[in-house]
Amino acid sequence: MAQPSAKKQRTHPQYELLYHPGIPGRGEFIRLAFEAAGVPYIDVANEQKEGYGIVQQVCMNKTTESADNNPPVFSPPALRVPGGGKDGTALVIGQTPNILWYLGERLDLVPEDEAGKYYVQQITLTALDLNNEMHDTHHPIAVMKYYEDQKEESLKKAQDVRQNRIPKFLSYFDRTRQHNEHHGSGKGKYLVGDKLTYADTTVWQVLDGCMFAFPKEMAARKEEFPQLLGDFYEAIKQESGIKEYLSSKRRMSYSMGIFRHYPELDRQ
Ligand SMILES: N[C@@H](CCC(=O)N[C@@H](CS)C(=O)NCC(=O)O)C(=O)O
Known part of the structure; x- marks a missing residue:
């Protein structure tokens, strides 16, 4: 992503966007939020070797768990937040508007009230x-x-x-x-x-x-x-x-x- 300020890099976890590679799709709503805020994120399927394997494993695995003891998600997009869950484990959130709701305050993309x-x-x-x-x-x-x-x-x-x-x-x-x-x-x-x-x-x-x-x-x-x-x-x-x-x-x-x-x- 765009070069974030050093402060933003320090004050945010390393957010991971889990989505299909090569298309804007519903992942784009999440990308635009990060890009507008200038907060770094990893677009796992597009940026990491074997990244889509991780997306499939977390979001499309048909088991009772997505990852790190989090409940299953229905389908991509999902957001993985290292350290965002219970006792410092990772948090996994599904559903586009739910992810945006989670990020809204954190990225300063909502009003105060x-x-x-x-x-x-x-x-x-x-x-x-x-x-x-x-x-x-x-x-x-x-x-x-x-x-x-x-x-x-x-x-x-x-x-x-x-x-x-x-x-x-x-x-x-x-x-x-x-x-x-x-x-x-x-x-x-x-x-x-x-x-x-x-x-x-x-x-x-x-x-x-x-x-x-x-x-x-x-x-x-x-x-x-x-x-x-x-x-x-x-x-x-x-x-x-x-x-x-x-x-x-x-x-x-x-x-x-x-x-x-x-x-x-x-x-x-
Ligand atoms: N309401 C969900 C819809 C998720 C969704 O339909 N994801 C698509 C990609 S954009 C998908 O992978 N669907 C697979 C499926 O529904 O079987 C959201 O907004 O996140």
């Missing part, structure tokens, strides 16, 4: 709902079957997501932005409070993925939501840590993960 923390989580969970719906546009019937085997249903699902669901989510994110502009301290730049939170990075990532998957649809929607898809989207890209990350090799291209570009599923 309790209501603000729940609000950040509320927006994040909503963005991850859209993430799931985007996945279902190319896999509406069966996760384990090929897109080509469910293409007919994908066309119908994608049409509904584009016509009904995307505008509903965009309206919600834009209203959170406006709420902070009018009643908070975000000045239209952030969704909650006056500094970057993981709600901003998570919504940004989902918007970016939607733009990759459905470029025509999102270009048309930009006319309806110019501030969200223009100013907000561009401003987050310029945030310290994020800007360096996006131009680094650590930022992986979209390919066969959650956000896929099948032109026939986009607005025609």
Whole structure:
């Protein structure tokens, strides 16, 4: 990851992100949080020889334990925190929003007040709902079957997501932005409070993925939501840590993960 300050290196454990190699996927929400905070982490499957073996062993092992006496996790991503568990053992946490909740205060990516923390989580969970719906546009019937085997249903699902669901989510994110502009301290730049939170990075990532998957649809929607898809989207890209990350090799291209570009599923 980016060069962290010596202080941050000293004050944090060596966080380990356990995720599939080679795709941004749901691991990206965790990467963006670390990168925005400038806190070091190891992306185990991408950085360590035999790293994916470790990910599979911890997250996909079908036993009653993930690692270090921690309970099983359902699937990647997971976060392993050496020394974070009971009696100095490692802690293993699964589920993307749960990992972000754990990291929020530690990475200084949430407001101080309790209501603000729940609000950040509320927006994040909503963005991850859209993430799931985007996945279902190319896999509406069966996760384990090929897109080509469910293409007919994908066309119908994608049409509904584009016509009904995307505008509903965009309206919600834009209203959170406006709420902070009018009643908070975000000045239209952030969704909650006056500094970057993981709600901003998570919504940004989902918007970016939607733009990759459905470029025509999102270009048309930009006319309806110019501030969200223009100013907000561009401003987050310029945030310290994020800007360096996006131009680094650590930022992986979209390919066969959650956000896929099948032109026939986009607005025609
Ligand atoms: N709700 C979970 C979903 C996790 C998930 O679906 N992970 C994918 C990769 S992004 C996976 O490996 N799934 C395997 C499976 O569900 O069988 C989260 O947000 O962490």
